[in-house]
Structures are given as structure tokens and as C-alpha cells.
Amino acid sequence: MFNLAILSRGSALYSTQSLFRAARLRNYNVRVIDHQLCHLLIDGDHPQVYYEGEKLVGVDAVIPRIGASMTDYGAAVIRHFELMGVYTATRSEALLLARDKLKCLQYLSANGVPVPRTFIAGSPAAVPYLVEKLGGAPVVIKMLESTHGVGVILAESLQTAVSLAEVFAKLNQPVILQEYIAEAAGSDVRAFVVGRSVVASMIRVAAAGEFRSNLHRGAESFNVKLTHHETNLVLKATRLLGLQIAGVDLLRSDRGPLVMEVNASPGLEGIENTTGVDIAGAIIDNTYAGASRLRGKKR
Numbered sequence: 001m002f003n004l005a006i007l008s009r010g011s012a013l014y015s016t017q018s019l020f021r022a023a024r025l026r027n028y029n030v031r032v033i034d035h036q037l038c039h040l041l042i043d044g045d046h047p048q049v050y051y052e053g054e055k056l057v058g059v060d061a062v063i064p065r066i067g068a069s070m071t072d073y074g075a076a077v078i079r080h081f082e083l084m085g086v087y088t089a090t091r092s093e094a095l096l097l098a099r100d101k102l103k104c105l106q107y108l109s110a111n112g113v114p115v116p117r118t119f120i121a122g123s124p125a126a127v128p129y130l131v132e133k134l135g136g137a138p139v140v141i142k143m144l145e146s147t148h149g150v151g152v153i154l155a156e157s158l159q160t161a162v163s164l165a166e167v168f169a170k171l172n173q174p175v176i177l178q179e180y181i182a183e184a185a186g187s188d189v190r191a192f193v194v195g196r197s198v199v200a201s202m203i204r205v206a207a208a209g210e211f212r213s214n215l216h217r218g219a220e221s222f223n224v225k226l227t228h229h230e231t232n233l234v235l236k237a238t239r240l241l242g243l244q245i246a247g248v249d250l251l252r253s254d255r256g257p258l259v260m261e262v263n264a265s266p267g268l269e270g271i272e273n274t275t276g277v278d279i280a281g282a283i284i285d286n287t288y289a290g291a292s293r294l295r296g297k298k299r
Helices: 014-025 068-083 092-099 101-110 124-133 158-170 228-241 269-275 279-298
Strands: 003-007 029-033 038-041 048-051 061-064 118-121 139-147 150-155 175-179 187-194 197-205 220-223 245-253 256-263
Touching: 003 014, 003 068, 014 029, 014 269, 014 279, 038 068, 048 068, 061 068, 061 279, 068 092, 092 101, 092 228, 101 139, 101 228, 101 256, 118 124, 124 158, 124 175, 139 158, 150 158, 158 175, 187 228, 187 269, 187 279, 197 228, 197 269, 197 279, 220 269, 228 245, 228 256, 269 279
Parallel strands: 003 029, 003 061
Antiparallel strands: 038 048, 118 175, 139 150, 139 175, 187 197, 187 245, 197 220, 245 256
């Protein structure tokens, strides 16, 4: 019997439930584990994870569903399972790299992945010069830690950009300034990668009066077919980051597709409902295959 654990703080969440059902359909033994309640034993011998007062044993694979607020501890839990020889569908270092927006963009760009032109402002005083170098307002302002569009603002004037940078400075937060891709017209493409394949893709179009194309903010979504170039770009980005499961967000610009972000714990609800693809099933199958390969190496 294949023993699978889903690391999730919300057992009733759509993505968690979808994965749970897909595993049960395959007659796997599956349980949802709240990673915040996992206690990690480090004793110089064999690492162990304790949960609900008992030592976790016999786990063949783990599928992490780690929220942004729990990144550091979630990664520590994943790393502990790795040290125990358990297959993890998302590696701890891959999660940390993808969650660090600045480091992720630096790494992708250094390896030839096209991304939007981006500045990191160390001081608000530099913002006028940086906005000019990006082609002038409007520019997109981002916090280093943002999710579902929170902390992402369109500065339509230089003064707005400067004011936002000053606020960020008071919070001891560096500011990310990114070029605004006008031709994308408030839309982006989400490509869902499982293993070495893009299993589904959709285009998201922002609601009227909104430039952020997050479904949580009322955007509409439609099934879309990626070009051959876009597919190769998406797979290259996930391969570089070491991710088996990822949501890659693309902007279609006049100079070609640009990777805006790589999500290491992408939601399933919007894209499964839009495309009709059983992404949860693909994740379960890929996880089983990965765990089987790891088991074979141990023999």
C-alpha cells in the first residue's frame, strides 16, 4: 500500500481535497497533515517527525501545500522528510528559491529566461531615475512578499511611485519596480507544470478597472494553448528551479513571452475548473512515480 501525506494547514481547501480524492481513487493510503503541528527531532542519529504525539513512520511520499506565511517552517518540515529518505513532490530548496521573488528573478535571468525589466530600489531617492530607465510611468510596484495580487500596485505616475517607495522604506522593505507591459492589457497566462510536462494552461483577464489578473480579484479565465516556444520556456524555468509541480505566470509582450513569476504551491481550483483537466490526478501519479524511483535507488 502506497502511503501518502499531504502537508496542508487547511484540509477543507479545494486543492487539498482534490489531491485527497485523487489519491483515494487510486486506493492509496492518504492523510492530510498540518505541517505547523509537525515537530522535528534532531538528535545526531536518525531524524524523526512527530505529529499528534506520535512518531510518523511508513510515509512513502509527501505533497507539500505550503502557504506563503509558513514558508520557512514548511521548508524545514520538508527538509526533515528528505533527510528521512521520504520522497517530497516539492523539494525544500526549490520552495525557498521560488518564494524569494528577488532571488528567483535573478536566477532565472542569469540563466537566460526572459523576465520583465525589473529594478530593486535600495533607496526612495533613486526611484525617479529608475522609473525613467524603465521607460517612465506607469510602472508596477511590488513587495518582496506578495500573493494573490496583495502588495502589487500599478503606479500611474512618478509621484505615486516615489510615495510608495517612501512608505516601503519606513517599513524597512525594499521595493521592486517592474516595467508595465501595456500590450498584455491586464492579462497573463498561467501554465501548470507537473513533472516534465505542461498539463494545463489558461489565460486570465483582469476585471474592469483592475490591472491584476488574479482570479481572487475577479479576473476571468479561459482555456489557452501555449506556443511551442512558451512551453519550452515554462519547462526551462521550472527545471532551473528544481520544481516538479509549479504554476508559471507568463506575460505576452511585443518582444515575446516573459516569465513574471513561478509559484511553487499553485492552487488547483481555478485552472481545473477552467480547463477541465484533472491536475490533481497528474500530481498524484507523478508523485507515485517519483517515490517508486527513489525506492528503487535504495535497493
